Amino acid sequence: MQTTPSPPLFSREFGADPYPAYAWLRENAPVYKAELPSGVAAWLVTRYADARAALADPRLSKNPDRHSAQAHHSGRVGIPGERGANVMTHLLNIDPPDHTRLRRLVAKAFTPRRVAAFEPRVRELTGSLIASFAGRGEADLIHEFAFPLPIYAICDMLGVPREDQDDFRDWAGMMLHPSGKRGGVGRSVKRMRAYLGDLIHRKRADLGDDLISDLIRASDHGEHLTEDEAAAMSFILLFAGFETTVNLIGNGLYTLLRHPAELADLRRSLAAGEEALLESAVEELLRYDGPVELATWRFAREPLVLGGQRVERGDPVLVVLAGADRDPRRFERPDVLDLARRDNQHLGYGHGIHYCLGAPLARLEGRAAIGMLLSELPDIRLAVDSDDLRWRGGLIMRGLRSLPVEFTSS
Ligand code: HEM
Numbered sequence: 001m002q003t004t005p006s007p008p009l010f011s012r013e014f015g016a017d018p019y020p021a022y023a024w025l026r027e028n029a030p031v032y033k034a035e036l037p038s039g040v041a042a043w044l045v046t047r048y049a050d051a052r053a054a055l056a057d058p059r060l061s062k063n064p065d066r067h068s069a070q071a072h073h074s075g076r077v078g079i080p081g082e083r084g085a086n087v088m089t090h091l092l093n094i095d096p097p098d099h100t101r102l103r104r105l106v107a108k109a110f111t112p113r114r115v116a117a118f119e120p121r122v123r124e125l126t127g128s129l130i131a132s133f134a135g136r137g138e139a140d141l142i143h144e145f146a147f148p149l150p151i152y153a154i155c156d157m158l159g160v161p162r163e164d165q166d167d168f169r170d171w172a173g174m175m176l177h178p179s180g181k182r183g184g185v186g187r188s189v190k191r192m193r194a195y196l197g198d199l200i201h202r203k204r205a206d207l208g209d210d211l212i213s214d215l216i217r218a219s220d221h222g223e224h225l226t227e228d229e230a231a232a233m234s235f236i237l238l239f240a241g242f243e244t245t246v247n248l249i250g251n252g253l254y255t256l257l258r259h260p261a262e263l264a265d266l267r268r269s270l271a272a273g274e275e276a277l278l279e280s281a282v283e284e285l286l287r288y289d290g291p292v293e294l295a296t297w298r299f300a301r302e303p304l305v306l307g308g309q310r311v312e313r314g315d316p317v318l319v320v321l322a323g324a325d326r327d328p329r330r331f332e333r334p335d336v337l338d339l340a341r342r343d344n345q346h347l348g349y350g351h352g353i354h355y356c357l358g359a360p361l362a363r364l365e366g367r368a369a370i371g372m373l374l375s376e377l378p379d380i381r382l383a384v385d386s387d388d389l390r391w392r393g394g395l396i397m398r399g400l401r402s403l404p405v406e407f408t409s410s
Helices: 012-016 019-028 048-055 069-074 098-109 112-117 119-134 141-146 148-158 162-176 184-205 211-217 227-240 243-257 260-271 276-289 359-376
Strands: 031-035 041-045 138-140 298-300 304-306 309-311 316-319 404-406
Touching: 041 048, 048 304, 048 316, 098 211, 098 227, 112 119, 112 359, 119 141, 119 148, 119 359, 138 141, 141 148, 141 243, 141 359, 148 162, 148 211, 148 227, 148 243, 148 359, 162 184, 162 243, 184 211, 184 227, 211 227, 243 260, 243 276, 243 359, 260 276, 260 359, 276 359
Parallel strands: 041 316
Antiparallel strands: 031 041, 138 404, 298 316, 304 309
């Protein structure tokens, strides 16, 4: 443990704006052992170079069972968005060679080509969500826009029939806004898993043109995914691609609404039919206030030195993407929102073998949501003071509970 005084981590002010505390850590204790709200102690890595190195370091394992009894017992060994759900084997908590095999198989199904072909559907979904509130002059952009878009998009892509997609919306809603009923989240996860298991079983007999069918078809050196593996894979795609994208859209729009000059530039470029600024803007919004504040857990397989600090075997390590992406050693004027920023190699999608598999889909959804909303509601503005907005608590993810806006109804 360091002797430096602990910065005010995990307080309510920290939840609204963690960046000053991360800046403090970056300068004073770049690899810092903090006590998390759950009581678990974990190393926080806040400098860009250390963060990037840690994300790619094979001495840091994703598998909690083998390396840390402590974090395992905390029940918070999560994929982005996971809240105390049953832990199961999926890409984010396994190491090579199992990870290599599963990732290769899923990459054969979840291809950039499939994502690109999906663009018209994402735009159609985005348009119909905007139309559902455009006549009202006000909306909550989290509940009515950022939340439903990714869940319908990934359900469609997986091949979940439209008539069942509202069930997913409800189950996903439970994960994002637990109702306080005990076991609600666990029950939703169970229902989703059961539904996906059943769907995979049915699709096996009648393969179609969807991601689940491609997951069943995918083979590598003659090897296929088992039904259980395909169900776990579909589930992780839903889980990892859901709250993250909600927050990309929510945090992104919130940031834009607070930066009128940058917003006006983006509107002008959209009105001129240009795509380039929108593309770089989505990357910059991810860097500036990304959805994943801390990368998912890692555990030291062996003692190692990280950023000059000795980390013991079994110690949990959390890479602070939100800190690394504001590091002045890597980014010029890191606290300035520069929608046209070049050389923007942010870590918002991670780095190394666990680099986000869904990044092309997230970018597509981000561009559609932000571009279409700003084009169709040209005078959209925040309806409340920033201080009145609430951020969802949670260690890994950063996102707003609600985002009330007003605009001239159309
Ligand atoms: C992994 C971020 C959207 C699927 C990751 C990781 C990050 C991330 C940081 C690495 C975590 C780590 O190394 O600990 C994001 C962000 C998103 C987003 C910021 C939205 C803006 C999506 C979408 C999908 C997806 C839409 C799929 C539909 C995955 C999967 C992994 C992953 C499967 C695990 C990859 C592996 O372990 O090999 N994501 N993600 N993500 N993401 Fe995303």
